[in-house]
Amino acid sequence: EEHPDNPGARLFLGLTLAQVGDLDGASREYKESARLAPDDPFPHYFHGQALHTLDRLDMAIREYREAVKLAPQDVRMRLNLGSAYYEQGIFESAIAQYREALKLNPGDAYIHYNLGLALADQGRFEPAIAAYKESARLNPTDPLVRYALGVVQETKGRVNEAIGEFEAAAQLAPTMAAAHAKLGWLYYNKNQVPQALEHFEKASRHDPDDAQTLHGLGLAKLASGKKDEGILSLKQAYQKEEREDKKRLIRSVLVKVGALSH
Incomplete structure (x- = not known):
């Protein structure tokens, strides 16, 4: 304990411990720093960050709130408090x-x-x-x-x-597969099959394991008259899909095109 009563030194030690991953040690130093300098928002702010990283959200919120109270004009502190509330599902406060x-x-x-x-x-x-x-x-x-x-x-x-x-x-x-997949389904539901196929192909190129994309790709290929390719994609989708309701949906298409017996 070289600087037992120096809040700045305790804060710095806390930051150093946090950097090497000792968040519990860091928390102890931040707490001590806050006790020694009760008007300084930063010990609370960094303590909040450490608790946030440890997923102790309710405790993090308490520290962030203290920091915001001491530094109401600091945007970062409000943002961190907001994001902790958001992760807790307390949307109104976020x-x-x-x-x-x-x-x-x-x-x-x-x-x-x-x-x-x-x-x-x-x-x-x-x-x-x-x-x-x-x-x-x-x-x-x-x-x-x-x-x-x-x-x-x-x-x-x-x-x-x-x-x-x-x-x-x-x-x-x-390369944003999710955007291409969304476009694939929207175009498919509008009966714009060539556009749907183009986007499902891009989506599956960038995220080849997504069951929903493979499902859409299979449907778009069937609608384009590419029956064998469509069946292949639907079978892949069926294997990768985890949700039972969606598996049933894919299965019914495969049965309908004669790729599976009932």
Whole structure:
């Protein structure tokens, strides 16, 4: 104990221990630093981070709240508190922190995105769309925002808007299998088989083990008259699918095209 009463030294030691992965040791130092410097938000903030990493979310929230109380103008502290609430499923409190963070830093695309996620998880789709759109405006090259927008538009039944967003996501991130898979299903359900096939093929190239993609790929191939290839994809989908209801669905298609007996 070389600096028993120096809060800065205890804080620094905590950070050093955290870097080498001794989070319990780090927590002890942060706690001691907070006791010695009760007005300093940083021991609480870093203690919160250590607890957050250890998945002790309720304790992390307590420390982050203390940090926010001591430094209400610090965006990072509010963001961490918000994300801990979000992971706990306490969306209302997460939203409140993100909104406060945005008052301090309205130009931060990442905060708008996080706000959108929390609103969407609450089922508040219109405000979620507004938050995502603002995030996309501030950071037009982020594919995740466009993907998230597509998901909400699809949930609202706005198929063409959803397609537009997923197309944008796929253009920004050509290897994003999830965006191609979404496009595959949307085009397939619109009876636009060539587009569906193109996107299912891209999706399965970038994520060859996804059962749902293989299922869609098989259906699109059958609809394109490529029966043998379609059956092959559907059989792969059947093997990889874990959900019983979806397995039954794939099986019924295979029976219908005569690839399986009943």
